[in-house]
Amino acid sequence: MTMTKAAAAAPSGPSAQIEIGNVGKVYGTAGDGAVIALDGVSLTIARGEFVSLLGPSGCGKSTLLNILAGFQPATTGRILQDGHPITGPDPSRTVVFQDYALFGWMTVQKNVEFGLKAKGVGRAERAERARALIDTVRLTGFEDKYPHEISGGMKQRAAIARALAPDPDILLMDEPFGALDAQTRVLLQEEIARISSEAGKTVVFVTHGIEEAVFLADRVVVMSPRPGRIREEVLVPLPRPRTAEMRSDPWFVSTVSELWETLKPDWQKEEEVS
């Protein structure tokens, strides 16, 4: 493999924002069909870093993201944000899911404002901040539409704006473009590449799309299935902002193909099981 292995270069010290130390997750109890979803996962993520968690279905990506979000606890190990244990959900970390998770009875504008209201931001400021974010995700003109009136891609733009509204430190994204058609997916990848560079957020992006993982990330963390472990890390040397032409960069093309060769056996196994 000619890919850059990142283990030695993983961020640590004062710039580390997330520290995942030897995390394990077991669903169920021993002897009762227990599933070891994660085993000995250690990862340090720097402030402002964009990390893709890449792996086939069932390797524990969503489990790790849910633990980071504070939706569920790890069975073993520790997870720190800025040196403090993550013990539950917090507005400093927001999540974008695959299925949009917008409130169907609220307009785009009200959906984006939602997190700001919970934070106690006043009505006028809420409206202004939501409008600015709607502009950032290029939905201006659709503020008064309800989710059922807009396309899947637009819904996901609104979900991204809503996740950015509370000005989180960390944006967690769980296969956010998984339900979109191929063209819309590429467009949204370019949008999130732009938005994350501009906003300077720490992003953890779960995907089983190899191209997507490499195109977006500063570092791709490749996971192996059952029990989920970190198999390798790839540092992405492409400059920011990422642009469409970088998809034909020789390093990009060869890295995507090498990752595919690495992961193919896991995908084939998954295919046989399902």
Ligand SMILES: Nc1ncnc2c1ncn2[C@@H]1O[C@H](COP(=O)(O)OP(=O)(O)OP(=O)(O)O)[C@@H](O)[C@H]1O
């Ligand atoms: N609540 C649960 N109870 C029991 N087993 C679970 C639960 N959630 C996940 N699992 C199992 O844990 C393993 C990891 O699941 P997880 O959803 O984290 O993987 P993933 O890599 O995100 O997969 P996918 O891409 O399909 O979402 C899988 O074998 C899954 O069946």
